[in-house]
Amino acid sequence: MSTTVTFGQEIANLLQEAGGTPVSACMQCGTCSGTCPVGDFMDVRPQRLIHMIDAGLKDKVMATRAFWYCASCYQCTVRCPRGIDIAELMYGLKRYTIWKNQYPADLIGPAFSETFIKTIMRAGRSYEPVLATSYFFTLGLKEMLSEAQNATMLMLKGRLPVLPARIKRLENFKRMIKRIIPIGD
Amino acid sequence: MTPKKFAYFPGCSLEKMAESYHLSTVEIARVMGMELKELEDWNCCGATAYFHVDELLAHTLCARNLAMAEKEGLDLVAPCSGCYKNMHSCNAHLQKDHDLADHINFALEEDNLHFDGKIKVHHLIEVFCEDLKEVKAKATNPLTGLKVAPYYGCQILRPRKFEHENVEEPRYFEDLMTAIGATPVDFLLRLRCCGGALIITNRQAALSMVRNLLQNAVDSGADVIATACPLCQVNLECYQDQVNTEFGTKFSVPIFYFTQLMGLSMGIPAKRLGIGTEFLSPPPAMLAACRKAAVV
Numbered sequence: 001m002s003t004t005v006t007f008g009q010e011i012a013n014l015l016q017e018a019g020g021t022p023v024s025a026c027m028q029c030g031t032c033s034g035t036c037p038v039g040d041f042m043d044v045r046p047q048r049l050i051h052m053i054d055a056g057l058k059d060k061v062m063a064t065r066a067f068w069y070c071a072s073c074y075q076c077t078v079r080c081p082r083g084i085d086i087a088e089l090m091y092g093l094k095r096y097t098i099w100k101n102q103y104p105a106d107l108i109g110p111a112f113s114e115t116f117i118k119t120i121m122r123a124g125r126s127y128e129p130v131l132a133t134s135y136f137f138t139l140g141l142k143e144m145l146s147e148a149q150n151a152t153m154l155m156l157k158g159r160l161p162v163l164p165a166r167i168k169r170l171e172n173f174k175r176m177i178k179r180i181i182p183i184g185d
Numbered sequence: 186m187t188p189k190k191f192a193y194f195p196g197c198s199l200e201k202m203a204e205s206y207h208l209s210t211v212e213i214a215r216v217m218g219m220e221l222k223e224l225e226d227w228n229c230c231g232a233t234a235y236f237h238v239d240e241l242l243a244h245t246l247c248a249r250n251l252a253m254a255e256k257e258g259l260d261l262v263a264p265c266s267g268c269y270k271n272m273h274s275c276n277a278h279l280q281k282d283h284d285l286a287d288h289i290n291f292a293l294e295e296d297n298l299h300f301d302g303k304i305k306v307h308h309l310i311e312v313f314c315e316d317l318k319e320v321k322a323k324a325t326n327p328l329t330g331l332k333v334a335p336y337y338g339c340q341i342l343r344p345r346k347f348e349h350e351n352v353e354e355p356r357y358f359e360d361l362m363t364a365i366g367a368t369p370v371d372f373l374l375r376l377r378c379c380g381g382a383l384i385i386t387n388r389q390a391a392l393s394m395v396r397n398l399l400q401n402a403v404d405s406g407a408d409v410i411a412t413a414c415p416l417c418q419v420n421l422e423c424y425q426d427q428v429n430t431e432f433g434t435k436f437s438v439p440i441f442y443f444t445q446l447m448g449l450s451m452g453i454p455a456k457r458l459g460i461g462t463e464f465l466s467p468p469p470a471m472l473a474a475c476r477k478a479a480v481v
Contacts, residue, residue: 037378041390069387071394072233073378074343078352085344094237109237109386116234120246124228126197135385143388146427154202154423157462161201168226172296176249179292180242 007058014092020085026050032076032086042066046076046086062102067093068109108135121177124167128160191312192254192261192304193221196268196415197229203265203415205459209444210264210309212458216323216451219312221262224253230268233382241288247275248289251306252298264309264444266414267381270340273306277346308341310413310443314357320364324450326477327366331470333446334372334407335359336398338379338417352376361443362411365450372410374401379420388427395420396428399436408468411443418442422464439465449474 005013012022026047033045044052044066052061070090077087094113097103103110115134119127132151139147154160167173199207214221227250231243250272254261263269279286280302290299313320335358342352353376359369379398380391398421402410412418422440429436440463448458455461455475467475 037394038380038383038387038390041387041393069383069390071339071378071381071383071391072236073339073381075339075376075378077344078342087344091236091240095240098238107386112382112386113234113237116232117238117242120229120231125200126229126232128202131385139388142430143427146430149426150423153464157464159202159204159462165197165200167228169296173228173249175295176245176292177242179295180245180289181239 007056007061008054011053011089011092011096014096015085015089020088021083023050023053023084023089025082025084026054027082029081031079031081035075035079037073037075038069038071042069046090050084050086050089061093062097062100063104065104065107066090068103068107070094106138108138111135119164121174123164124170124173125165127164130164189218189312190220190222190259191307192224192257192259194224194227194230194250194254194261194263194268194272196263196265197232198265198415198419203418203442205462206264206415206418206442206444207459209442209448209453209458212453213313213444213447213451216448216453217313217316217319222257222259224250224257224261227253230263230265230271232267232271241285243271244275244278244285245289245292247272248279248286248300249293249296249298251276251279251304252293252300255301255304256298258304260305260307262307262309262312264413265416266308266338266340267416269306269308270344273346274344276302276304276306308413310341310358310361313447314361317360317364320361320447324365324447326450326452326474328446328450328470328474329366331367331446331468331474332370332406332408333362333367334402334405334410335362335369335375335443336372336379336402336410336412336417336421337376338412338414339376339381341413342376358411358413358443362446365447367446367450370402370405370407372402372405372407374398379417381416381420384420384424391420392424392428392431395424396432396434396436399425399428399438400434402438403436407438408470409439409441409446411441411446413443425465437465439463439467439471441467441471446471449478452478454478 383391
């Protein structure tokens with residue numbers, strides 16, 4: 001017996017994994033859109049995005065940038081009268097598009113996340129100067145200059161690490177990660 | 186009374202970028218008779234980036250830290266709101282989902298660790314707010330006349346850490362500021378997000394969010410904004426210049442960690458609290474307290 005999983009169900013499964021209520025519970029009240037501090041910058045606000053998922057408009061959802069603009073502040077999550085964990089849904093969508101390798105190419109979010117993860121996998125701790133390489137060259141000249149100014153100021157104030165931090169039991173740590181994601185060396 | 190003891194998880198930001206948060210935390214814990222034992226060989230909590238890519242791996246990272254605290258038999262305390270949220274929700278999630286915990290325990294074996302879900306996770310501010318009487322008693326150099334905008338931000342409150350938690354009208358930050366002699370102002374946007382990592386991934390949005398917060402703090406008559414998260418501190422302080430360039434504003438609002446303000450009220454010299462490493466100098470009421478602290 002073959003079963004076809006609809007897009008709505010796929011996303012619902014992502015949410016089940018996060019322990020949340022499925023998007024089909026949404027009653028389109030718009031509390032999430034009204035409460036979102038980044039709403040003005042999104043191409044599609046959360047309420048509409050949820051409706052699109054529910055309607056199975058996969059291609060449209062995949063082309064949306066809104067969930068990459070979510071700051072994970074969870075204001076929508078705590079206010080949703082139906083108990084949908086909307087911020088987790090945004091995480092779910094980010095993961096889904098990364099797995100499928102389908103997201104607008106000019107987004108900084110995915111590249112930043114990937115650089116971050118590689119840094120942690122290598123050292124167990126984060127290191128700001130390496131992270132900066134993932135976005136520095138995407139900045140305009142004006143932003144680049146003020147970013148460099150910020151870095152200089154931080155350095156003068158002794159707030160930039162010179163050497164990357166590293167955990168001690170790094171070998172154990174790497175083997176631990178391999179038991180979750182079987183990656184090569 | 187037996188002294189309170191916690192496994193302390195500083196988190197990556199506190200190693201350098203927010204070292205003043207770490208220094209001031211250690212100082213006030215000492216005065217408060219609280220033992221913060223730094224978790225040996227802790228690893229990054231995954232921030233927001235890990236959950237973007239792989240949930241299982243993100244939980245594994247947090248679980249390693251939780252398991253190490255369990256080994257010490259201590260509750261875990263985190264000063265960064267992001268670390269706190271990640272560690273708290275991982276703990277709650279694994280306590281409920283035994284299959285997931287089994288899977289992660291299989292990975293933790295590689296580091297001779299095991300997650301049992303036996304400890305609690307707290308944000309640093311919580312453990313001080315639990316004993317306001319003691320805070321008040323130790324505040325021998327009260328920050329009289331200092332108007333503080335207590336900035337909660339997001340993840341310290343949201344998502345809810347327990348059912349029916351009051352995430353819309355908290356008062357503990359205000360009460361803490363009152364206890365150290367400062368005056369908390371009515372800061373309307375105190376629960377509003379600072380933009381977090383959007384400062385990197387969507388600068389336009391983040392700068393506009395920072396601008397709104399600064400404007401509201403100024404309108405509410407605050408001399409300083411107090412934060413309980415290194416990311417909030419950096420966004421609000423280090424990007425103020427960019428906000429001013431972008432929006433033609435003239436903000437100059439100093440941003441301090443609540444621990445630095447607490448430390449000052451306890452008469453600890455400014456330098457030991459990392460005061461002096463910020464971009465924007467302390468306001469007069471704080472400088473007066475700094476001078477007094479130097480001679481206490």
